[in-house]
Amino acid sequence: MPATWLIERLKQWEEERAIVWRDKTFIYRDLLEAIAYWVQELNVHHILSGDVVVIEGDYSLNSCGLLLALIQRKSIIVPMTKVSGPRREEFLKITEAQYVFSFNEQDKWKIERRNSTATHALIKKLTEMNEPGLVLFSSGSTGKNKAALHNFSKLIEKFKRPGHCFCTISFLLFDHIGGLNTLFYTLSNGGTVVTTEERSAEAVCKVIEKFGVELLPTTPTFLNLLLISEAYLNYDLSSLKLITYGTEAMPESLLKRVQRVFPKVRMLQTYGLSEVGILSSKSKDSSSTWVKVGGEGFETKVIDRILWIKTESAMIGYLNAPNPFDQDGWINTGDIVEVDGDYIRILGRQSEVINVGGLKVYLAEVEAVLMEMENVRSASVRGEKNPITGNIVVAKLFLGKPEELSNLKKRVREFCKDRLETYKIPVRIELGDELLRTDRFKKMRK
DSSP states (O other): OTTHHHHHHHGGGTTSEEEEETTEEEEHHHHHHHHHHHHHHHHHTTOOTTOEEEEEOOSOHHHHHHHHHHHHHTOEEEEEOGGGGGGHHHHHHHHTOOEEEEEOTTSOEEEEEOSOOOOOHHHHHHHHTTOOEEEEEOOOTTSOOOEEEEEHHHHHGGGGSOOOOOEEEOOSOTTSHHHHHHHHHHHHTTOEEEOOSOOSHHHHHHHHHHHTOOEEEEOHHHHHHHHHHTGGGGSOOTTOOEEEEOSSOOOHHHHHHHHHHSTTSEEEEOEEETTTEEEEEEESSTTOOOEEEEOTTEEEEEETTEEEEEETTSOSEESSSOOOBOTTSOEEEEEEEEEETTEEEEEEEGGGEEEETTEEEEHHHHHHHHTTSTTEEEEEEEEEEETTTEEEEEEEEEESSOOOHHHHHHHHHHHHTTTSOGGGSOSEEEEOSSOOBOTTSOBOOO
């Protein structure tokens, strides 16, 4: 039975704290009882191996219990959150969902039976393998959300290897590869998953103080918002031991600012994709954006500055897009990197590169320089079409205190002239009132 090893491991910590949801604490025995409850409910509703089941919820006791019961049942699991709202029906159709379990704010549930049959060739293939499945949707930065189908057993196999026991805040969402990675890492090592009703800087700091959170897995964008808010000054965050960050490039200037605020906290850059899972990583040090990625079961290579990955735990394929793997099983991540021995530094996505007069400009690189300027809290850089150069660089700046735009433009030119090539220096400067971000706390440039 899939994940039997995980269930047996959970039994080792029956009296330990497992999940804190809406300020209510549940121990591992509660979680084991929830799994047993859901096994019975799956029998009552005649949910079988290979059935496609959606879980609409968060990291509640019932959501987690159902998730683990469905893995044992060898069903195809589609986690969804409120963020999916506008595209809910589209996602249900793509996955050929047969059952939807929805959980409310009191962790009460209801079931929706849909008139659908799983006919997709990849779902049939996984069912014939007699393995549980997981469907994750990409964030859709190109406008289309791709549905990645995984063999769930392979994806969680790496958690058999013992790790560290942390009290961890579940910042990354329930339907995100990073969020699920955090959940399974925490539970497989006897840690505690602490939820937060909202993901504002104030709310996160409050939860860290109240429950002694040791690990904060998050994004550079949220860390920037945390520093801007100064919410950390109002709470005791001394329990924090580790901050992990990923999903987007980290500006070196931001990393240094975070280090100054949290000098005793170790910083670790993480790396992963919905298509391959989360790789093991090791930052050169807490103040460095250079990171070593890969580890057991993963191979990496760099071709023309693009990172490629190969792993046995990669997805089976997309349910709504062509197979992205080459004939040898490698996938182009779309991430542009620099290489220094075993370490890489992520410069940004291929989609975040523009051409100015035939020369490449990495938007994240320009943002990192601008964020070193005095009075600049954050920067968002984009390309804008131009009939002469193809594109021009446009920067929207978010300031700490008001400043005349004319003076700011002069400061930008002066600051950038020795730090960036001329074609990378922003031609137009705009002022922003609020840093734009996605619901997943990634920077929004458009």
